[in-house]
Every structure is written in structure tokens, then in C-alpha cells.
Amino acid sequence: MAITIAQELDELRARSLYRKLRTLDSPQQTAVEIAGRKMVNFSSNDYLGLATEPILREAAKAAIDEYGVGSGASRLVCGTLKPHVRLEEKLAEFKRTEAALSFSSGYAAALGALGALCGRDDVIILDKLCHASLIDGAKLCGAAVRVFPHNHLGKLESHLQWAQENHPDARVVVVTESVFSMDGDWALLPEIIEIKDRYGALLLLDEAHAVGVIGQHGRGLADQLGLVGRVDIQMGTLSKALGVSGGYICGGRRLIELLINRARSFVYSTAPPPASAAAALAAIEFMLAPIGEQRRQTLRENLARFADEMPHLFKNGRKIMSAIIPIVLGPAEAAVEASQLLAEKGYFVPAIRYPTVARDAARLRVTISAKHSTKQIRSVCELLRNISA
Numbered sequence: 001m002a003i004t005i006a007q008e009l010d011e012l013r014a015r016s017l018y019r020k021l022r023t024l025d026s027p028q029q030t031a032v033e034i035a036g037r038k039m040v041n042f043s044s045n046d047y048l049g050l051a052t053e054p055i056l057r058e059a060a061k062a063a064i065d066e067y068g069v070g071s072g073a074s075r076l077v078c079g080t081l082k083p084h085v086r087l088e089e090k091l092a093e094f095k096r097t098e099a100a101l102s103f104s105s106g107y108a109a110a111l112g113a114l115g116a117l118c119g120r121d122d123v124i125i126l127d128k129l130c131h132a133s134l135i136d137g138a139k140l141c142g143a144a145v146r147v148f149p150h151n152h153l154g155k156l157e158s159h160l161q162w163a164q165e166n167h168p169d170a171r172v173v174v175v176t177e178s179v180f181s182m183d184g185d186w187a188l189l190p191e192i193i194e195i196k197d198r199y200g201a202l203l204l205l206d207e208a209h210a211v212g213v214i215g216q217h218g219r220g221l222a223d224q225l226g227l228v229g230r231v232d233i234q235m236g237t238l239s240k241a242l243g244v245s246g247g248y249i250c251g252g253r254r255l256i257e258l259l260i261n262r263a264r265s266f267v268y269s270t271a272p273p274p275a276s277a278a279a280a281l282a283a284i285e286f287m288l289a290p291i292g293e294q295r296r297q298t299l300r301e302n303l304a305r306f307a308d309e310m311p312h313l314f315k316n317g318r319k320i321m322s323a324i325i326p327i328v329l330g331p332a333e334a335a336v337e338a339s340q341l342l343a344e345k346g347y348f349v350p351a352i353r354y355p356t357v358a359r360d361a362a363r364l365r366v367t368i369s370a371k372h373s374t375k376q377i378r379s380v381c382e383l384l385r386n387i388s389a
């Protein structure tokens, strides 16, 4: 007999893998209120504080006044609203590509792009630490999937050789993230590009956690390394440093044309609200303006402050590479206990457990924002030092 839903939930609780929603009584910012308690928030991907930025709020309000709150249907069915078009033109300019297409989320962008590019006769090769949206996109499209250990160039190359020998007519897509969402480190991008080029494969690079943080004007890792022209498909989300909601794919004009025709999460889904597109456009304009650079500079200073306070995390030449800092504790119970202890002291630092990370690699995931004060960073570090010493 199948186990009941209640038994399944009990099992999750017994393994410290049960998750529950916490309602915020405040906006998503560095100081939040949860169940009547004020907490300092080190859990958000809003690295620049744009989720509550007045310029973005105003852009969303103006779009609501002009266009209303809904988009009516899929853009292919009922026409495309101006805010989506303007956003995509700006995204293409920002990411220095020919064209761009926006989706209702980064998750939808991953599913849509991989499903449009690959089917049963194709091959997708992923880094083992790729985000669930990329894994799900690869699995759903029915392609042959191969996984290489994190940043393992030799294994990547042997998968490409295997694809060449066993699927000579396949479209082969290599998938990686520029900044890994649970580890904060970078893909070995120049090396991966050199290898995929030798095998004539395409590269999908998910810049979700790099945009806004890395590269000139926060354009991402490909831009920082001067490799934009050699990344075939740039994916990203509007929901992290850009502070809003939605996802995108940037690339060549033909790629975007194909996605408009074939990406099921685009074709068969109502367009995101025009207000989200307008706010995301304002976020990119913010990043391109001097205020964006100032905000990123503050983020860099906060990250340096965190690294100074936690030198034992950055030994043996290990550097702070992004706004994500994992503190790996091992068992799920240890991460949950540490997160609860911090919560009791007024700090919201999430425990990340299986299946988001490997079973024995549960961790605290600390994210730093430009909006954290020096005092907030120093005091969380004081507590974290006891946990991670």
C-alpha cells in the first residue's frame, strides 16, 4: 500500500527535511518582521536592495495606471504589451546580445529554453551543482542527460567525446551557472568555452546570481571575462539582484525567434504583469546609472567586511567570489539547529538541506546585501564564528 501524505510529512520531519512557510509582516528587506519579531535578514537574493527601491515602485505604479494589472493571455495569442518589448530591448542592450526574451520566472526560462533546443535525439551535459530549474528542463525535454562533477573539465570533455561518438547528429548543449546558487563560487568559464567550442557544442550559462553583482554595470560573469560573444545562450532572472520577478534568455536573433515558436513555458503561459516588466526595466536602468555602480561598491565593501570578520572561511587563497557565502555543517540536523539558534537571536539565515544540496552537505547560506549595515554584518559574524569555528 502506498504511504499516506501524513506519513510522508512525518518522514520529512523525522529526517529534519520538513520545510514550512514563514509569513513576513514587512517588505522583503534587510530588517524584516516575522511573527511579530524583528529579524535581520541574511536570506534574500535581493543583493542590491532593489526589491523596495522607490524608482522601481514608481515604474510599476505607472505601468499599472497605463496598462492595468494583467496581461490577458500568452503574448502570441493576444498581442504583446509595450513594457515587455521595452524590457527585452533593454535586456539585449544590457547583456550585449542581439535579442532577448522574457519569461514569467527564471525557472520557466530554463524549462522553455532547454525544451525548445533539445528533444529525444539531443544531449544535455550539466554541471552537478546546477540549479533545479536546469536539471528539470534537461529531464523534461527527453534529451540524453550527462552530469559532470562540479567544474570537472576532464569529465566534461569525456561526456562531449561520448556524445560525438554515440550521437553524432545530436544538438549538444553544455549547461552551467556562472555563480553557483548554493556555493557562491564561479564556473571555470574560459576553460568550459574552449572545450565546448572544440566539440561544436552550445553553452547555456545561467547568470542568475552573477547579474547585478559581477561585471561592468553588473552585466554578469561572461561580460566580466570578455566572453559574451562566445556564450550561445545567456539565461538569467529578474528576481534576484534586479529585485523584481521573471526570467530571461539573451542571445542571437534566431535563437530568440526559435524560443518564441517553441518554448512551451513562453507559448502556453500568460505573459507576466506589465508592471513587473516595467519595474525590471527600471532596475536595469538603475544598474546602468552611476547609482547602480555606487550600490555595487557598497555591496563589495560589505562582502569585504564579512570576509574580514570570518577569516577562517577564506583560508588557503579562497576568496569571496559573490554575495553568497555557504557555511557547510554536514548533517541536516546541524544546519537546522544552527539556523534556529540564529533565529532566536534575531537573525534569519536559512538552513539549506537535501535535495537542494547533497545529503551530507547541509549548510547555512548567508547572503549579503548592499543594504546591510556594518553593525548588522559584525553582529551576525559574531554568532556565526561560534557555529562555524
Ligand SMILES: Cc1ncc(COP(=O)(O)O)c(C=O)c1O
Pocket (backbone or CB within 6 Å): 105, 106, 107, 108, 131, 133, 177, 181, 206, 208, 209, 237, 238, 239, 245, 246, 247
Ligand atoms: C541559479 C538559479 N537559476 C534559476 C533560478 C530560478 O529563477 P526564478 O526564481 O526567477 O524562477 C534560480 C532561483 O531560484 C537560481 O538560483
